[in-house]
Amino acid sequence: MLSQPAPSTTTEIHDDATPTDRVGQLALTPLETSAVAVRRAGADSISDEEQIAFEESDMHDLKGSLAGLQPDPRVHLPSQHVLEVLGVMDMPSFLIGRLHPSLGIWKSVRSLRSGSSDQFLGEIEVVTGMPRSLLDVFAEVADQRDKNQQAEDLFWSWRGCVGTFDQCHLWDSWRYAGILDSRRRLRCRYIAASPTMSSSSSGEDHGVNNEAVLCRLIASLDALVRKMDTAGELEPMFLNKGLVFPYTLASLEVPLLRANPLWKSTLTRFRSSFFYNDDIAIVDETVLELLEKAWEADTEFFDIDQAAREKGVELGIF
Secondary structure, three states: OOOOOOOOOEEEOOOOOOHHHOOOOOOOOHHHHHHHHHHHHOHHHOOHHHHHHHHHOOOOOOOOOOOOOOOOOOOOHHHHHHHHHHHHHHOHHHEEOOOOOOOOHHHHHHOOOOHHHHHHHOOEEOOOOEEHHHHHHHHHHHOOOOOHHHHHHHHHOOOOOOOOHHHHHHHHHHHHHHHHHHHHHHHHHHHHHOOOOOHHHOOOOOOOOHHHHHHHHHHHHHHHHHHHHHHOOOOOHHHHHHOHHHHHHHHOOHHHHHHOHHHHHHHHHHHHHHHOHHHOOOOOHHHHHHHHHHHHHOOOOOOHHHHHHHHOEEEEOO
16 A cells, blocks of 8 residues: 555646746746656655656756757656656646646656656556556547547557556556546537537437446446555555546536446445545545535536636646
């Protein structure tokens, strides 16, 4: 199990904040950006060597080519790993209440990869516990938000990766959560454009309805709960870091959860088994507060990002 409480993933946004105070701004200094990465990802995810290398890098042009950074991430793998951490943080799906657009860091980092770096870093990104190929899908989907069906097809066509049974269940939950997230963002955009719009006119046109996708997501989470109940831990243990994202997206499907009480019960068991096991909280309380607000709103159009912005926070959910 986790030996230390997870670091807070909440970033307060103040009206009088300067550009260098705001997460996601290009003006973050190397040290500030590194501190955010360590706080969000967890101290165990980044070694001392990676931290030092990252703080010494010139991080002021994250929007451009990363090949000019020093140490060169193409050959300095610790720098490449920490840039991957930033790339995950930069993806819209994993930050609630985001104020600034994505910089596309993940795709820039992945363009630097080589056979040697893939061999050294492996298939799995250790902060999220996800295959890098699945994170590639999330990054690509972020660039295709206006082409919803094409973006969703990327999730359905993901070929998967070999891992433990627990890993496979978690990876599937992320894939289904990604599909629901893509649809949720589309609904929120449509409702913002036309407040009187109903779900039947929200522009969604999918081969698999939300209920079927959510059913698969809940089934994956249920398998993890059952493993936790019998074995007391997941294999490998670092999978705990990847539990918040699928739980959050499943919890936002309130009308479907009300129509299927057993699914809601599974989420309650999931929360009890993982988020407060051994008195260690791995999810920010503000995320749970926003999900409770979504439950009370009882609508598929609840905009959790706007709710977070109204509270003045940005929240990582990975």
